[in-house]
Amino acid sequence: MSLDNTSHPSVKYCADVVNAKYIHGRPGPELVPSRYAHRVGEIDVLVVSDGVLSLPGAMLGHNVDPAVRAAWLEDMFLPPDVLEWALNAVVVRSGGRTILIDAGIGMEFPDLPRAGKLAQRLQAAGIDLASVTDVVLTHLHMDHIGGLLADGVKERLRPDLRVHVAAAEAEFWESPDFSRVSMPPGFPDALRRAAKRFLNEYHSQLRPFETEYEVAPGVLVHRTGGHTPGHSVVRLASGGDRLTFAGDAVFQVGFEHPDWYNGFEHDPEEAARVRVRLLRELAANRESLVATHLSFPSVCHVAVDGDVFRWVPGPWEY
Numbered sequence: 001m002s003l004d005n006t007s008h009p010s011v012k013y014c015a016d017v018v019n020a021k022y023i024h025g026r027p028g029p030e031l032v033p034s035r036y037a038h039r040v041g042e043i044d045v046l047v048v049s050d051g052v053l054s055l056p057g058a059m060l061g062h063n064v065d066p067a068v069r070a071a072w073l074e075d076m077f078l079p080p081d082v083l084e085w086a087l088n089a090v091v092v093r094s095g096g097r098t099i100l101i102d103a104g105i106g107m108e109f110p111d112l113p114r115a116g117k118l119a120q121r122l123q124a125a126g127i128d129l130a131s132v133t134d135v136v137l138t139h140l141h142m143d144h145i146g147g148l149l150a151d152g153v154k155e156r157l158r159p160d161l162r163v164h165v166a167a168a169e170a171e172f173w174e175s176p177d178f179s180r181v182s183m184p185p186g187f188p189d190a191l192r193r194a195a196k197r198f199l200n201e202y203h204s205q206l207r208p209f210e211t212e213y214e215v216a217p218g219v220l221v222h223r224t225g226g227h228t229p230g231h232s233v234v235r236l237a238s239g240g241d242r243l244t245f246a247g248d249a250v251f252q253v254g255f256e257h258p259d260w261y262n263g264f265e266h267d268p269e270e271a272a273r274v275r276v277r278l279l280r281e282l283a284a285n286r287e288s289l290v291a292t293h294l295s296f297p298s299v300c301h302v303a304v305d306g307d308v309f310r311w312v313p314g315p316w317e318y
């Protein structure tokens with residue numbers, strides 16, 4: 001297997017490439033759906049889009065021969081160079097608690113102008129930040145915590161907010177290892193800065209857990225590691241229904257090529273093992289899957305297809 005060690009273009013370049021494709025402009029924001037309601041037994045689930053991130057295509061499989069990667073993108077009707085990655089967060093209501101799972105990227109990154117919409121979209125969905133009792137963070141990458149650092153957000157959250165994150169994740173960011181990632185220029189520093197700022201600003205609200213924690217009835221956060229040492233998924237179960245929010249354990253390409261390394265993975269081999277284990281389990285349980293970077297609204301199922309997996313999009317339910 002030949003490794004692709006070419007450096008990535010900047011995200012500003014990526015955004016310009018995508019924008020250039022919309023020669024007649026983008027559709028107006030009100031024409032693009034940004035929230036999707038779903039139920040898991042008695043648990044209310046709302047997938048909310050924070051927007052999209054324009055990122056280098058090579059990041060989705062940086063251990064793969066570029067020609068093989070280009071062929072996959074072609075097969076998927078995706079552009080060869082730059083992809084728009086969905087950025088999904090989830091709001092869950094169970095047992096009188098309102099739980100925000102991940103928080104989008106926030107407003108600190110002018111080169112990623114098509115994301116950072118979570119606060120306004122929560123408001124549009126009638127969810128007041130002051131009603132959120134718990135935040136669960138799958139990990140401390142800036143596209144999952146940035147929304148908590150946006151201007152005015154902390155002030156609107158309740159003082160008794162509980163923020164659940166794996167103890168191993170908080171510990172990792174004291175001295176993070178970026179030696180195995182493959183990111184656009186500037187990303188490692190921006191990620192370090194965001195995680196540090198988050199840990200400072202939310203220190204008193206943190207509720208670290210070791211392996212798993214039941215945040216509310218049927219809402220279990222469970223540490224997987226891999227993507228980052230404290231990466232966690234959220235398992236929902238109620239009345240025989242199940243759904244897992246997989247955070248960054250699964251990307252679009254991960255069904256067909258679970259062994260392709262994503263550029264954001266700090267331990268890519270372990271991330272691939274976590275991915276395969278989780279996809280096998282979801283296929284066996286026949287439960288629903290939602291993941292951060294799967295196309296909105298991302299509610300889908302997983303099927304086994306020989307040695308790999310198949311993505312089965314869920315029907316719209318309303």
Ligand SMILES: [Zn+2]
Nearest residue numbers: 141143248292
């Ligand atoms: Zn992410």
